[in-house]
Every structure is written in C-alpha cells, then in structure tokens.
Amino acid sequence: MIVVIIIAVVVVLLVLFAVATYNGLVRTRNRIDNAFSQIAVQLKRRHDLIPNLVETVKGYAAHEKGVFEAVTAARANAINAQNGPPQAQAENALSGTLKSLFAVAEAYPDLKANQNFLNLQEEITSTEDKIAYSRQFYNDSVLGYNNKIQAFPGNIFAGMFHFTAREYFEGDPGEQDPVTVSF
C-alpha cells in the first residue's frame, strides 16, 4: 500500500514538473517571437520618419540632392527587402545613408536650430537606439531559451517536445566602428 502511494506521489510530481518545464519553454519561445516582431516595429517606425526628415532637410539644403536620393533609395530597398540577411543588409545600408544625411546637416546652422529638425533627430536617434535594444533583447531571450533547452534537465523535455535552438541576430561587421551624432 505504502509503495503504491509513494509511486503515485513520484509520478504526480514528475508530471507536474514536466508541465511546468513545458510551459516555461513555451513562454520563453513566445518571448523570442515577440522580441523579433519588436525589431520589425522599430524598423517600420524609422521608415515612417525618414520622408519627414528628408523634406525638412531639403528646405535648408536643397542642393544636396545626392544625399536625399541615396537615403530615399536605401529606404525603398529596406522596405522591399526579403526577411533575413538581405533585410539586415538593407537596413544597415539605410543607417549608413542616414549618417551621411546628419553629417550634411552639420554644415547648416539654420537647419540645426530648426525645432522640427531637432524633434526628428531626437525621434530617429531614439528609434535607432530602440532597434539596437530590441536586437539586444532578442539575443538575450535566445540566450536564455537556448540555455534552458540545452542544460539538464530541460534538454530531456526539449527533445521530447521538439524545442530546437534559435539563432542569434548577428550585427553587420561594418557597424563595429562607433556612431557619433553630435547635438
């Protein structure tokens, strides 16, 4: 009788543990998906801000045509790019053209004093921060998830329920040099 009770208790505990582990894995996996969509939200926000920025700068530096065309083209590329590495590349190219746009703006004191320009600069800078932060959060989430499914005892359940390791978001090697935007 006692043996039966002990076995029953052990089985119940094991089932409870399995349920808790499974739910934990599902939660962390969903967090990764959410983190991934957060990156897209911030990229979209940057795309939306750019036409406004180009118009504002045009008002003060109309003859810097080359820069405007480069930014507009890079933006269109980024919007139309396929998900995955091509998109990351297009977004990095867009970051580069934006940098040159802000560099051009440095030469126009009137533009730098324009409140609308300052607001847009603040918005773009913080959106780029948020892009970086959402990638960071995505990678942190992947790290936590991969640790869970590869360490014991999570690896047993991960194998049973087909949880597979996720990949990190890798930065563009060209982005290693620090970005400086002065205010």
Place this chain on the structure above:
Amino acid sequence: MYEQIARNKRRTFVMLAAFVLLIAGVAVALGIIFKAGVAIVPIAILIAIAMAWTSYFASDKIALAASRARPADGPEYARYHNLVEGLCIAAGLPKPRLYVVDDPAPNAFATGRNPQHAALAVTTGLLEVMNRVELEGVLAHELSHVRNYDILVSTIAVTAVGAVALMADLGMRFMWFGGRSSRRDNNDSGGLGIILVVLAFALLILAPFAAQLMQFAMSRRRELLADVSGVELTRYPPGLISALKKLQGDQAVVHHATRATAQLWIESPLERDEKTEADGSKKSNWLNRAFDTHPPLAERIAALEAM
C-alpha cells in the same frame, strides 16, 4: 559581471532572512519577558501586517507625493520618454509611469511594488545637467531597481524596520507598567530565568539599531547592483560613469527629500555634514558610513571602471 549580480541577489536574500530572524527574535524576547503577556506578539505581528499591506499598495503614491513629483507630460520630455522606452525594450519590461520633480539638484528615483506598477521620477536639474548617454545611464540604473524588484525589497525593508521598532517599543512600555506579575514568575524559576530576561531585554534595546544598520547595508549593496545591471542594459559603462562623476561634482541637496525616502534616490539626497552634527557628536568614519544609504560615489565609479 553576471556573477556579481547573482552574488548580490543572494546577499539580498540573506539580508531578508536576517530581518525575519530579527523579528522572530524580538517576538521570542517579548514572550520570555512576559510569561503572561504573550498576547502582544500576535498583536504586534498584526500591526506589522497592516503596515506591510498599506506600504505595498500605496508606497509609490506616498513617495511621489512626498517628493512633489508631477507627471512628465509635454514635448520637452520627449527624450526622457524615448530613453525609458528604449531601455524597457532592452529589459523586456512594461514602461513605468514617468514623473518630474522641480528641483535644480540632479537626482532620480524609482518606486512602486512591481514592474507593472512602477514609477520613475527625475529632477529637472538632472534633465538639464546630463547629456543623452549620461541620462540613459542614470535611467538604466533606476530601471534596474524596478527589474531587480529592489523597489519591493526596499518597501519590505522599511516595513520590517518599522515593525521591529514598534515591537521593541511596545515591549519596553509594558515592561515598566505591566511587568509586575511576570517578574515574580522569573524570580521563582531561578538563575537561568534571570539570564534569559536580561538577554531578552538587551535584544529589545539593540534590535531597532540592528534593523536600521541592516537596512542601510542592504540599500548600499542594491545601489552597486543597480549600477552593474544598468550597464548590462546600456552595454556602455562610460555613460553612467560620466553621470556619476557629474553628480560627484555637484553639491546641491534635494529640497523635498527626507531620511525616509533617502534610499530611493540614485545619489544620497541629503547633506552629509548636517547628519553628523544632528547627532551632536563627531562619529568615527566607519560608524558614519554604516548609516549611509548609498556607497560613496568614488567607490561606485571605481566598481564600474573595473568592469
């Protein structure tokens, strides 16, 4: 860096356990002194629970009102909002409510009971003095208090200190006015009984001091932890280092800060000299530091630079 966070978290748990032990010790001491008056213990615990309940649900409102904080609305606070939003994305936290305190002294604090009910407040002085990366470092420090549940821990600490002080105080009062019958009992039980009573008496006198010392030590440790985990969010130690150096150079004192809310701020909002003189005597350096809510800024900067 991650090990440092883990170690500090363990220490926080040890501290909370020590608080529980201290409260239990005071309760036992009261039980020993009043063989007939054990009823005080549940009463004291009930009062402590009532205090904990109030502070759990209203601590943020009280702290914000006491510091005269107003909601940070309007376009002039766009950078403040944007920086917090970015950091919240990095930390995976909901955005806390944001407040501003009209005060030229640069400082900031976090309050609330959990990340869903958290609030940050900064002084207008802080927004003026700090550049973007420095402000981000400070906000990351405050957000780390939210993420590490420091805001809840400090609430519990304040309540525990209050409960210990209250119980000890109640015990002393009953000792003078209602202790006759129990004293006779102890005389009957001989030498061991007297020693126990003396020990219990000593514990009652020392408990409030012990509780406060522990509160301060815990607060200092959590400041260092928040510095480190704030940098874990921004991945940019120079931002917070340069912000702390600016705070170091600034001597201003926040007007609407009291001893009670001192541990909430990023830098101690009180003047150090004033504190020593208020006690009438010149304390030794060690004792002075034992009652600080914040580690010296130089120490915090050194810890960050070592990372």
